[in-house]
Amino acid sequence: MDTFIHTPLSEAEKRLKRLWIAHPERHLEQVHTEDEVRDILDQVFTGDLSPARKNLSTNIGEHTFIEKDMDCSFVKHMRYTPAFWHRHEFFELLIVINGTCENILPNGSFTMHTGDICIHAPRTSHSVSAFSDDADLMNILIRKSTFERSFLSLMEGDTILSTFFHRVFYEPEEIPYLMIHTNKDEELANLGRAAYLEFCQNKRYKNQMINSLLSAFFITILRHHEKDIEIPNVRMKSADDSIMFILRYMQANYTTITLHSLAHFFNYSDRQMQRIITDATGMSFTENIQQQKMARAAQLLGTTQHSIGEICERIGFDSPNNFRRIFRKHYGLTPSEFRKRNTGP
Missing domain, CATH: 1.10.10 (Arc Repressor Mutant, subunit A)
Known part of the structure; x- marks a missing residue:
């Protein structure tokens, strides 16, 4: 991941660093409200940099960073920016290209290392503290609708996994982030770099190409790093469990x-x-299994000619009557009614 993209300090970052060194009593590396660090930000983001000041706010909409005809945006995190609480209406992939940073959330903070990826769901309050020249961080900002297509749609048919990921990404008060430890996966770095370079150019089908590369990026995460996904608030017995x-x-x-x-x-x-x-x-376990069975039954009813009795056996029900009762509870229709409605005359 350290070959994704690496840049020296920008002029704005140098100014921020000087102010941090000049005011140790302010503890700018610790999380603040925007009002508490407004004077620092206003000192740095003047003149040519003043338009960038509007991007440093506490509630950030999709239009702030993502252009109208694009589904995502790539934004380098500015080192030495005072840490302050913020949240946004899009999904954010925070990628540590090099070095370390502190990712701060209301219920605590944790250190991210080179190769780590943290996915913040929309409306998740958080702050990032990156106070080192070596701390190279990239944010990939993705519209909610695009994220659903390129990531959550990968779970289609996997009802239990889909339920889990929807809980992660749409109940941030329960599970505020998803962390993936990629251990500097070079394949992920190549895909991320290709998407970033595409973003920096103005070629035909730019948006479509980036979306395709990000889909491959997510697939590679699932293919290589399922065991490396860290979920807060899910208490496992040992670090080896997943x-x-x-x-x-x-x-x-x-x-x-x-x-x-x-x-x-x-x-x-x-x-x-x-x-x-x-x-x-x-x-519960039973609710998850029943939901998976009903989703599979609905798929078989709509796409095959298997009898209802055969479908009942295929999904693990011993009693057709019990199957019909639970199916009707889930879909408001009997299996026969569901098939008729979804296959036409």
Whole structure:
């Protein structure tokens, strides 16, 4: 990741650094409100830099950074900028290209290292403290609608995983961020660099190319680093455990798995496993499995000619009557009514 992009301090960063050194009593590396550091920002962002001042605000809309005809934007984090609380209406991928930074959230802070990626959901209050010449950080800012297409759509058909990611990205008060430790993955660095270089040029189909590269970026994260995803507020028994492995295992074995067999496989008690799943997805083990079964049943009803009895068996129900009752509870229709409505005459 350290070859993604590297630049020396800009003139604005040099000014910010001088002010930080000149005012140690202000502790500008610690988080403040915007009002508390407004004078510092106003001293730096004058003249030619004054238009950039509007980007340093506490509530940032998509239009501030993302051009009208684009779905995303790349913005280098300005080193030595006073740390202050802010939030925005878009998704933000904070990538540590080199060095370290402190990522500060209302419930605590943590250090990010070279190669780390943190995904902040919209409306997540946070602050970033990067007070070193070596701290190269890149922000990839993505519209909510684009993020849904390029990341969440990858979970299509994987109902349990989709539920988890929706909880992460749309309930920031519960899970305010998603951290991925990539260990300087060169393939990710190449994809990120290609997307950034495309962003810096004015070629035909620029937006489409960047979106394609970011989709590949997300796929590579899932392909290489599922075990490296760190989720706050999901208490695992050891650092070697991964909620993604547990959810994937549930996903793969949803027709036959029980809470007890899942807990035994991962060496947890039933109670511990139930808590882990509920913390991660907001639903119990049974609710997750039923939702996955119903989604698969709906897919089979709409795309195959399998009988309702056969579909019932395929998704792991012993009782057709029980299947019909739960399906109607989920969709407001019986399986027969659902098939008729979704396949036409």
